[in-house]
Amino acid sequence: MQAKKSGQSEHSKLLLSEDSRRREGLIAFIFKAAAVLTILVTIGIIVSLLSETIGFFARPEVSLWKFLTGTRWQPLSSKPSPENFGILPLVGGTLLVAGVAALLAVPVGLGTAIFLSEYATEKLRKIIKPVLEILAGVPSVVYGFFAISFITPIIKTVFEGWLGLKVMYFNALSAGLVVGIMIIPMIASVSEDAMRAVPRSLREGAFALGATRFEVAIKVVTPAALSGIVAAFILAISRAIGETMAVSIAAGSTPNMTLNPLKSVQTLTAFIVQVSFGDAAAGSINSQSIYAVGMTLFVMTFVMNLISDLVLRKFREVYE
Amino acid sequence: MSEKVFASSAFNDNLDSRQRKARIWQTILLACTLLGILVLTMMLVDIIVDGAGWLSPTLFNNNHSRFPEKTGMNSAIYGSIYNVLLTALFCFPLGVAAAIYLEEYAPKSKLTNFINININNLAGVPSIVYGMLGLTVFGRMFGLFAPESPLVNFFNLPVEAGNVGGLKFNLFGIPGLIIHLPFGRSLVAGAMTMSLLILPTVIISSREAIRAVPTSIREAAYGLGATRWQMIRTQVLPVSFPGILTGIILAMGRALGETAPLIIMGAFMYVPFLPRNIWDKFTTMPIQIYNWITLPQPEYNIHLAAAGIIVLLLVLLGMSALAIFLRNKLQVKW
Structure with a gap:
């Protein structure tokens, strides 16, 4: 090997030999192929979802218009008809859970980000950041267990025991709260990154004008980092929409057009899981329906991620 | 003009009240930050209280049974381990190769830009969608x-x-x-699905590790007459290897905890034997735990589920510890 190498360089002096040039080219090609493969994954996702979604809408029992506007989702009924394939209850359930999650996670996540970026000492950051990372790394099925074994009983006690409201065992509130906890780390860390990217000079200018630390954080740093923070919110809500296991466990599987978080709802993801356990045969209407629902989910999250990515890019352009 | 701005900006010249407000808000912000720690603690306590008493050799040695006290998760533990190892086997070469291309080769072009945006987007695709991709492309x-x-x-x-x-x-x-x-509802189909799911994470973390190698090292290698690949192979990869490895182990941790894609792909709820080859059917720990959570008896949906979660979390903790250990042990400081 060694001898061959030195012989080669002697032979070719400064120029590369034909062999090694070909090898360099081949290696570069392999690496490029791996990178281009990531585009194929996206294409694969779209083609997979489309392949069965098209079959689904080609059926006489389904109509695209009724699918997008219908308010009843009963695909497992014995007599399928377009009236039973309205996606809105699933979208509504998904948004209800994501809404509850956002109500918890947006203020708490933003508060955490402000504290970490503007107040916390280096020592405290070194404790809190890993805790947030652990919180983000806990599997979703564990959060589902936590929801059903810990949060749901508390909700029952508070709303049913103290306030006399009817609470279903599976409810959107419990699922939403637990999803909110799951996305707090994401909001906190992305927002904090945005806030730390705000130049020090802006803060010092405000301090010199006599602002308190809180005023600097709220009136100077937060507005300056706003697009980064907004990107974090969108990204986190998109994550909440795609969350599956915790929601399947805690929110139940009753498609419900409701704004009442104490009722059971079914999300887009929970429906897909429900059908997958039912062992629907390939090509059947049930099997195809999960692709239509998956397509809806993919489009929703894809658009949100794209917006968040664009907003974040704009933000980076301002400060870098 | 300046008076008007001053009046409309709601500037409060009472310093005492402003500072009081600042102190109150500081407490609120601290409370927000501590909420994460509080929830994590509550969650762990809840799980340990419910499940610690059910940790026994039976849980590791037996499979699911009608009798709670004889029930275990043997096939799920092995299924998870095989699945994660296969996933890493598929994902490692692909992810690292893509990362090398993007850091060392890629020109500033529209294609490169598109690949970057695409990877970011893939990282945000819900995991359940990867399950549908796996089912359609590999499974069927x-x-x-x-x-x-x-x-x-x-x-x-x-x-x-x-x-x-x-x-x-x-x-x-x-x-x-x-x-x-097709690959059907097999271990290999599950692992391929998972490897696509963690691919964006692996690429992003590998790129960070490669980027951390100083440019001077590359220039020195070029200066000695190395070709691009020789420079990457002898300088960049050895130095960035600990970082790449850490990223992969953390991504394997994510794959270990994922449930939804494998359920969609067709992993089984109940498998009474260990997979003998990559074409066998399989189940994993999170699926087994989900299965127990959905059963009506409290022995399953509280105690065994919590005990299973303890095992899962311990494995995850072990993997994170390994990642941190490797990073500290092998990391090159500049």
Whole structure:
């Protein structure tokens, strides 16, 4: 090997030999192929979802218009008809859970980000950041267990025991709260990154004008980092929409057009899981329906991620 | 003009009240930050209280049974381990190669830009969608090899029915190298699905590790006459290896905890034996735990589920510890 190498360089002096040039080219090609493969994954996702979604809408029992506007989702009924394939209850359930999650996670996540970026000492950051990372790394099925074994009983006690409201065992509130906890780390860390990217000079200018630390954080740093923070919110809500296991466990599987978080709802993801356990045969209407629902989910999250990515890019352009 | 701005800005010249407000808000912000720690603690306490008493050799040695006290998760533990190892095997070369291209080769072009945006987007695709990708592409292969499909009829292919049915043949005529088309509800289909799911994470973390190698090292290698690949192989990869490895182990942790994609892909709720080869059916720890959570008896949906979660979290903790250990042990400081 060694001898061959030195012989080669002697032979070719400064120029590369034909062999090694070909090898360099081949290696570069392999690496490029791996990178281009990531585009194929996206294409694969779209083609997979489309392949069965098209079959689904080609059926006489389904109509695209009724699918997008219908308010009843009963695909497992014995007599399928377009009236039973309205996606809105699933979208509504998904948004209800994501809404509850956002109500918890947006203020708490933003508060955490402000504290970490503007107040916390280096020592405290070194404790809190890993805790947030652990919180983000806990599997979703564990959060589902936590929801059903810990949060749901508390909700029952508070709303049913103290306030006399009817609470279903599976409810959107419990699922939403637990999803909110799951996305707090994401909001906190992305927002904090945005806030730390705000130049020090802006803060010092405000301090010199006599602002308190809180005023600097709220009136100077937060507005300056706003697009980064907004990107974090969108990204986190998109994550909440795609969350599956915790929601399947805690929110139940009753498609419900409701704004009442104490009722059971079914999300887009929970429906897909429900059908997958039912062992629907390939090509059947049930099997195809999960692709239509998956397509809806993919489009929703894809658009949100794209917006968040664009907003974040704009933000980076301002400060870098 | 300036007076007007001053008046409308709601500037409060009472310093005491402003500072009081600042102190109150500082407490609120601290409370927000501590909420994460509080929830994590509550969650762990809840799980340990419910499950610690059910940790026993039975849990590790037995499989699911009708009798809670005889129930275990043996096949799920092994299924998870096999699945994660196979996932890493598929994902590692692909992810690292893509990262090397993007950091060392890629020109500033529209294609590069598109690949970057695409990877960011893939990282945000819900995991359940990857499950549907895996089911369609690996599990069913678009139905190309289903009985009576146009392809099968045209070539008169000998397809079989069954869990991993379809077309079965020996690759290159070697007896051990059996290939099934499609991959069906098998371990290998699950691992391929998972490897696509963690691919964006692996690429992003590998790129960070490669980027951390100083440019001077690269220039020195070029200066000594190395080609680009020689420079990467002898300088960049050895130095960035700990970082790449850490990223992969953390991504494997994510794959270990994922449930939804494997359920969609067709992993089984209950498998009473260990997978003997990559074409066997399998179940994993999170699926087993989900299964127990959905059963009506409290022995299952509280105690065994919590005990299973303890095992899962311990494995995850072990993997994170390994990642941190490797990073500290092997990391090159500049």
